[in-house]
Every structure is written in structure tokens, then in C-alpha cells.
Amino acid sequence: MKTMTRGELAKRTGVSMATLRYYEDSGILPAPRRSSNGYRVYTEDYLVKVKFIKDAQSLGYSLKEIQDTLQLLSQEDMESEALKTLVRDRIEEIQSHIDNLQQMQTLLAGLLLTPEHDIHNYIESFRINKEDGNS
DSSP: OOEEOHHHHHHHHTOOHHHHHHHHHTTSSOOOEEOTTSOEEEETHHHHHHHHHHHHHHTTOOHHHHHHHHHHHTSTTOOHHHHHHHHHHHHHHHHHHHHHHHHHHHHHHHHTTSOHHHHHHHHHTTSOOGGGTOO
């Protein structure tokens, strides 16, 4: 099995060595084995794991969610249907978020149709009236 150093893994994945160290220290990536001279020795499967982390981050997953998913994937009894369920759940979360954003967009667009006089009164309600002694 081909191995590499942390520096080589960083170059091949486009992730900094400090980021790899953080992933290991926080338990997102399992600690690699060490060679006789004490250097960390990474196997090819670390390339897959780091790519998974990067891809999952780009999809909006938190590092905690990624860590939990990697732990699930590493279990001996993990099956493809369980992974599909995770993906379906994430799709539902994303759709819910899209729905909420669309509702917010509709509300904001409606506010743009508010008469100028009402907008002016609204803004004035936030101003401190010095005549009332409020400062």
C-alpha cells in the first residue's frame, strides 16, 4: 500500500498541513500510523477522506456533521441504504431552507411596495425625540 507524508497529502488534496493537523486533533480524521522515525504515514484512503471532507463542506455540512458521517461510514455494518437516507435527509433540510429563503424574499419584495409616507413614519419611530428628554 502506497503511503505519503502530511506534506504530500496536503499537496495532493489542496488542504494545508495546518488544516490536516486540525482535522486529526479534532478527531475528524483518524490519527495515521507512524513510521519508525515518528513521522505520520498516510495511506491512499486519506485522499478519499479529505476529499469527502472538502466536498461535504462545500455542500454546507458542519465539521461536526462531517465527523459524525465519517464515523458512520467507517462502521463495519454501514450499508448503502443508510448513506442514501443521510443524503435524503440533507436534501429535505436544504429544501426547507430554500422554502424559508423564498418566503423571506417575498416578504422583502412586498416591503419595497410600501408607500413612501409609511416608510418615513417607520424610520421616524426609531429616532430619539430630544424634546421628550430622551437622549
